[in-house]
Amino acid sequence: MIRVGVDVGGTFTDIILERSDAGGEQSVVVTKVSSTPHDQSEGVVQGILNVCEMAGVEPGAIDAVFHGTTVATNLVIERGGARVGMITTRGFRDIMHMGRHKRPHNFSLQFDVPWQSKPLVKRRDRLVVTERILPPDGRIEVPLAEDEVKQAAELFAKRGMDAVIIGFLFSFLNDEHEQRAKEIVSSVLPDTYVCCSSEVVNSIREYERFSSTAMNAYIGPKTSAYLRKLEGRLRAAGVGGIIRIMQSNGGITTVEKSSELPIGLLMSGPAGGVIGGRWTGDNCGKSNIITIDIGGTSADIGVIQDGDLRIKNPRDTEVGLLPVLVPMIDIDAIGAGGGSIAYLDPGGAFRVGPRSAGAVPGPACYGKGGTEPTVTDAQVVLGRLDPEQFLGGDIKIDAALSETAIRDHIAGPLGLSLDDAALGILKIVNNNMALAINANSMAKGVDPRNFTLMGFGGAGPLHAVSLAEAIHAKDIISPVQPGITAATGLLVTDLQYEYTHPLLMVLDNASDADFKTVNDALDGLMEQAHQQLDADGIPREARRFQRIAECRYVGQGFELRAAMPDGTVDAGNARTIIDSFYDEHKKIYGHAFRDQACELITLRLVATVAVETLALPELAHGGRENPDEARLYSRRTVFDDGQAHDTPRYQREKLLAGDRVSGPAVVIQHNSTTIVPPGYVAQVMRFGDILIGRN
Structure with a gap:
């Protein structure tokens, strides 16, 4: 059997291919390609074709493709979704506007209320009809005025609406009126995306139910179109296996179900990372883990307690500051990653992120036209990323461009040395991430001192030790393939x-x-x-x-x-x-x-x-100290204390189980780089994961 996991990030698309034969032999091949923000399916298909070529298999031999996507989330955050019309109970047109009468910032005189300033359904597109269902048994008090529903649908047809939602009061107790209204609307608008609140969120709370249904319709047309396009591109490329999509609740589902209820995909991408983190923890004998998935654009933080994934309380499930009543793994995301841009704000304050250089133009060192300094540029200047080793040499980077960007935008204006400016960038972004980790752990009753910090994503192991020091985590894990841990999670998900x-x-x-x-x-x-x-x-x-x-x-x-x-x-x-x-x-x-x-x-x-889980072969035992067989060369590297050391580089593929590498050291592999600062020691676990602790 051949299975492929694909996770799309803001900068890179990560791919893992697992092949197992009848004799039980398994092999794993991984790669990364640049994401294609204009159409994610292009990068997905290109990545799958690349990994097939690397593995020596034909695309037609793939049995299953598992996909984590950010399409739905991006539509909400960027407000690029459909134009949605709403039919609701007479007298309740403004439920979507009033919300819960919450002030996002209690003591601010100038605050934004997103459900009012950027509503998913504009007020003129919320139409009312006569009907009434009453609690507690859902009895019909006032029959549905079907002629009014038809008139509303005809008006939406004239306005050219992309989607229509039907949300009636107490429909969670009796959906008869909603289903009949849907039939009428669909007959008038046969090609329009139509959904009912009782289909999307069949539970109490009309504001959250209406808002969730509006979000489902807001992302529905483009998300379903993307999934159809992806399926078509895969079939055209010769991939005939089943396609499954990661959901925000940590499970996988079909393309058909995802198209019907795309709201379940809103945290699809980050969910795979936490699941991959739990699987890695199982391999390392760790059940209490704080995960941080640091990519090019964002950092996603999750907590695994006693081996269990935390599901968010319904009061906290939101995307783009709007409530979403669907089960979600408890993940917090902040704008901090390798592409986060460092700048001086109008007041002269030194800031990093959340604005990102993304995949295009990317960090200055990519040479794709970016001139602003990023976190990746700071890593390059400090000698933590070697230009000839970046992504195995697949992407050429220019250290001189990083130096110019930091000197022109940060070091020069602040009167700092190049090293100090680059260290400042890392200290600021690490502090931002540490605060977010504490908000998802200490603020929720979790003591990080009893947890292992697991850093993954392309940039995770570069920051992991610094973050562990900031939150006082007991130790650190760099997974065997940090850059594709989220994609790995797709292959161990039910x-x-x-x-x-x-x-x-x-x-x-x-x-x-x-x-x-x-x-x-x-x-x-x-x-x-x-x-x-x-x-x-x-x-x-x-x-x-x-x-x-x-x-x-x-x-x-x-x-x-x-x-x-x-x-x-x-x-x-x-x-x-x-x-x-x-x-x-x-x-x-x-x-x-x-x-x-x-x-x-x-x-x-x-x-x-339960799906067939991913099984990695155990490494041969080494038990060596700073093995020369894995050593590449040494190079100047600046660490968090500002001290520069002539630091050896180790090739991760040549490290064996039980090997120990004492800091300062840099462990290099194709999809990520792991930093071992002075005073720390890294030990290779039996499957290749690296456990880092104080020497």
């Missing part, structure tokens, strides 16, 4: 679907009739899951299911996930759900009121199918 059913029920005093409602709803979710997996051709014995109860205290703002007992839920085992909710509340918030009533809000079923 096929996954999630289904929800809304309920409003206090568990402490639930009746037998209430528990029957719960069990009937669970049976319905199972049936939906089996239908989807049947369509995917998944055998019954390979299917796994996790049932989740999303609960809160009565009157509380947001719910938490609680574990459910196996089998039928009744008064005898409902306490399992309640106690699990208390435990989770204690873990998240630091306290739990075990004498207060627990309310069930949503039932969630997670259906997964």
Whole structure:
């Protein structure tokens, strides 16, 4: 079997090819190509063809392609999505404008409210119709005025809308009106992207539900067009294997499902990195890990605690400062990477990022027209990146251009030496990243002193030790292939679907009739899951299911996930759900009121199918100290203390298990460079990962 993982970043597209034969022999080939921001599919297909050539296989021999993409996220951040129209319940046109009446910055007199200043659906494109459904049972109080729906659809047709959403009040309890309205709109606008709020987010909270549905439609046309184009390009290139797409919840899904609900792809790219980090941690015997994926444009931070991925609380799931009620791995992203531009602001302050040079023109040293200094240029000036070794020599860089850019824009204006200016760039960007790591760890009850920092992405191992010092992490891991760890994560990710059913029920005093409602709803979710997996051709014995109860205290703002007992839920085992909710509340918030009533809000079923995991061969044992066999040459390198050392370079491919390299040292490979400062020692683990700690 031949499987390929492809992760698209802002600067580079990372590709990994795994080949396994009938005898159990496995081989792995990796590469990177420049991303093509104008059309990501071009870089994806070129990268796949390149890795096939390197591996000596034909594209037609590929059995599966797994893809992590930033297309959906970029559409939201750059506000480049579709023009969306909305049909909603009369009297609730401005829900999308009012939101939750939150001030993004409580004490600012000049703040931006993105859902008002840059709405996904403009007010003139939000039309109302007569209908009303009431809680708690979803009964129809006022029938749907179908003629009004048709008139609204005809008006949207005249306006040339790209997409239309239907969001009615309490449709999560009864979607009859939304589905009928969708039929009418689709008959008038057969080629328009149409979706209902009950299809996208079938849960309580009308603002978040409407906003999430609007985002799904906003990114829907272009995301589905991209996926179709990608599939077409792959087929034209001779790739006939299945195509699977990474989701924000850490699972993979089909192209068809991704086109229908593209909102699930909003954190597709970073999710693969955290999953790849967990897999690497398993290989190294580490279960508590802080991951930081540093690419050319951004740094993505995640936390793995006791081997588990953290799922964001619904109150925190947002993209572009807009709420997104879909499950997401808890990842924070900041504008800090190799392409982050260093500059002096109008007040003369020395800043780095979030503006990035990206893939084009890229850092000054690329020689593609960029003249502003970047983090990569600082690494080059300090001797941490060798021009002839950059990306294995595939990309030629010019150190003189880096020196000129830093001298002209930073060193000269501030009266600094070239080395001090370059060190300043790194100190600022490292401080920005350290603050973001603390926000995703210490601020959420995680003590970094008990965690390993894992730095990956092309630039991760260059910054990892400095960041570990800043947050006081206990040690550092540089994965075996840091530059393609996110792509690796795609090959160790399960096929996954999630289904929800809304309920409003206090568990402490639930009746037998209430528990029957719960069990009937669970049976319905199972049936939906089996239908989807049947369509995917998944055998019954390979299917796994996790049932989740999303609960809160009565009157509380947001719910938490609680574990459910196996089998039928009744008064005898409902306490399992309640106690699990208390435990989770204690873990998240630091306290739990075990004498207060627990309310069930949503039932969630997670259906997964385990894929064949990636297996790396163990390295031969070396056990050597600073092995001469792996040593290339020495070169002047400046470290964080400002001291320059004649620093040896080691070729990572020639290091063996148990080898130890004492700092100062630089470990070079095709897709990344690992820095081992003075006072540290790097030890090679059995699969080739490098564990770095104090000497």
